[in-house]
Amino acid sequence: MDKTIIYQGQISGFPLFKFQTADIIEKIQKGSFYMNSLKVYRDRYQTSGDEEIGDPFEGKIYVNNAQLIIPEKSIIEPCNNQVFSTPNEDDFVFCMFGINPQIHKSFCFNEDQKKKWLEIYDTALIIKDQQEFFNRIKNKALEMNIDIIGDFVNYYDDSINDVTPFICSLLKGIRNSVFHKRKKYAYQQEYRFTMVNNKKSDNFEMNIGDISDISTILPLDKFLNVEIYPHE
Structure with a gap:
């Protein structure tokens, strides 16, 4: 193990990283905050079948098995394995790898994560001060009069009929469907x-x-062998 990263020691705030090729990581460190539309990731799946970066359901709502009720027409229709569009399905996103301290007391990358990341990328950007990073994004966004929000992504089981996470999130606004x-x-x-x-x-x-x-x-291959402590 090359290095141990300790919360509030080498990193301030929750651990946050970006994995990419070396040239893109260098651009990001110089200040480039480059966001793709969610449509880019849907299109990537459609054109190449890539389900690592591509995702045909990005920004959309998937329903495994439910009933669609249309009161004004007195219609109840089955709704199985359906994907629904949302007003925010083409929003821009900037994605990073985060370690939620509410979930992890300590963290090591597993072999599956290592394999998947090393097949695509070769370099890691480690944010040493998460709050200051957020401040710089927020300040630039305010200067440009744009609204950027951030959150951890929620991963749902699409094989079961549990819409509770969606309902809880969407009560905060349909924009949260992107998470x-x-x-x-x-x-x-x-x-x-x-x-x-x-x-x-x-x-x-x-x-x-x-x-x-x-x-x-x-280098990503070295970074993926570290042990990370989101708490002191």
């Missing part, structure tokens, strides 16, 4: 930033300024 993914993607442990895509374009980029003072770059 739900099927459990097959749970290994990604996403912390996701999102903003509304009013122009329906494929991507959006803003520069939050150089973050080399609050981040570190490591």
Whole structure:
């Protein structure tokens, strides 16, 4: 084991990382905050069948088995294995790997995570000060008069008929649908930033300024062997 990362020691705030190729990680550390539309990930699945980065259900609501009630027409119809569009299904997202301290007392990457990440990426960006990172994103967004929110992604079991997580989230606003993914993607442990895509374009980029003072770059193969403690 090359290194141990300890909460409130080497990292302030909850652990937050970005995995990518070296050239893209360098751009991010220089300030590039590049967001793709959720449509990009649906299209990636449609064109290549990729279900690691691509996801045909991104931004949509999946229903395994339910009944659709239309009171004004007195109709009750079965609703099985259906995917429904949402007003926010094309919103922009910036995705990171996060470790929720409310869930993990300590954390090590498992072999499945290592295999999946190393097949795609080679470099890790470690955010050393999570709150300051958030502040820089927020301040730039305010300067540009845009609204960016962030949260951990909830991973749901699409083989069972439990809509409770969706209902609880959607009570906060339909925009929260972007924070739900099927459990097959749970290994990604996403912390996701999102903003509304009013122009329906494929991507959006803003520069939050150089973050080399609050981040570190490591080769991914070495980083994936660390042990992480979200608590002191």
